[in-house]
Amino acid sequence: MIRELTLSTTMVYLSAVTVMHRITGFSDPTRNNYLLKLVLKGAKRIHSLHPTRKREPITVQILAN
Numbered sequence: 001m002i003r004e005l006t007l008s009t010t011m012v013y014l015s016a017v018t019v020m021h022r023i024t025g026f027s028d029p030t031r032n033n034y035l036l037k038l039v040l041k042g043a044k045r046i047h048s049l050h051p052t053r054k055r056e057p058i059t060v061q062i063l064a065n
Contacts, residue, residue, distance in 0.1 A: 006047065007040070007043055007044055007047045010040070010043060011040075014030050014036075017029065017030060018030050018031075
């Protein structure tokens with residue numbers, strides 16, 4: 001299954017990887033990783049081309065349906 005993630009969600013996942021590596025005593029694989037930097041830069045560019053959909057406020061009419 002392919003899922004599209006927002007850039008902020010991706011950054012949270014990468015932070016979790018960093019924390020888990022530090023807790024277990026391993027070196028941080030995300031630190032100074034040039035390829036990862038390029039991928040995130042591309043993801044940022046792609047994400048800016050596809051703006052997120054603005055959510056409408058929940059109204060009584062919506063809840064009644």
